[in-house]
Amino acid sequence: MEIKRKKFQGVLNILSFNRHFYVWGMAMLTLIILSPYIFKWSDLLLWIIITAFIYGLFMPLIVSAIVYDFSGYYDFKWLNNLKKTDSKTNKIVNINAGFDETSFILKNNFPESDLKVFDFYNAKLHTEPAIIRARKVSLVYPNTQEIKSNTLPLEDNSIDIIFLLSAAHEIRLHEEKIQFLKECRRVCKPNGQVIMVEHLRDLTNFFAFSIGFTHFFSRKVWKSAFISAGFSEFTETKFTPFMSIFNSIP
Structure with a gap:
């Protein structure tokens, strides 16, 4: 589709x-x-x-x-600048927080891949009106599984790429972030990668969203979470002044 x-x-x-x-x-x-x-x-x-x-x-x-x-964000041409991403990548996971705009597009970009989609939305924790409304109109990719953020129903070392596209900031507690990222690291192949796209809690996004920038987290917070989860590499690429692409290697 x-x-x-x-x-x-x-x-x-x-x-x-x-x-x-x-x-x-x-x-x-x-x-x-x-x-x-x-x-x-x-x-x-x-x-x-x-x-x-x-x-x-x-x-x-x-x-x-x-x-x-x-910006061409949904064209995914920015993936060309990241290593080890090609249309023949075999196993891909896309994880969202209740609003999915990317899974069908990812499948079009990786047509030969086995794409699995997970949704960690928790109605008890994620009570903001915006995400509740977003879920009502979100397209659901076939066989999307609802999960808890600390459990991915996948085998160890089985996934080539995990995408976290404007979703991970919905995990508000730092310790929960670490547990979630540990699961991501567990299921990644040794040469796999986690690609996360996020706004940051920085000066640029303050001027963009004023007090709303507190909904996001700083680069320091994300780096701490990835390192604590055991990732060996954590690199950042700016995608417009307002968005960062993080590429992490187990």
Whole structure:
């Protein structure tokens, strides 16, 4: 099955999944604009607050368009810059957190491979409205298995590539990250690799998402988790200023 993304699909997803945020944000912005009719305050302060609200509402949409709609992220051509990735790779795993936009595309890029898809979404832990809405519209790859983050139902040293595409940050506890990555390392072949794509909790993403950047984790946190899980190599490649691709070797 070939998945063709709509124009501005990334932006539409952000608006749809986070509509509660935008409804409240626009309501607050309207109240702020109307507030001078109720009480007087500094014009300068008023415009600073209005500008901050507009920035906070629309900058994430602009960045999402850059990353998800114009960068070629879903073309997966960036894989060509990573070693040991080719269309004949045999066994591939794609792990998501309840929202899967990539499995069908991965299968198209690796048509001869055996692709297994796992979903570690936990309704008790992952209660954010955005992920709940995303799950309702997510395409489910055939035979996708729901798992716990600390258990992959796979044999030792059996997988060539594990993809973690904008999903691993949903594992909030550091120790749980380590246990999850230990499982990834266990099932990887000695010459296999884990390819993780994530926004980072850094200055660039702060300017992009303001307080929302706290939903992500820093490079230091991820490096610590991978090293603690026993990986021997941890390299980073920037994919746009807002996204990092991590390539880890057991």
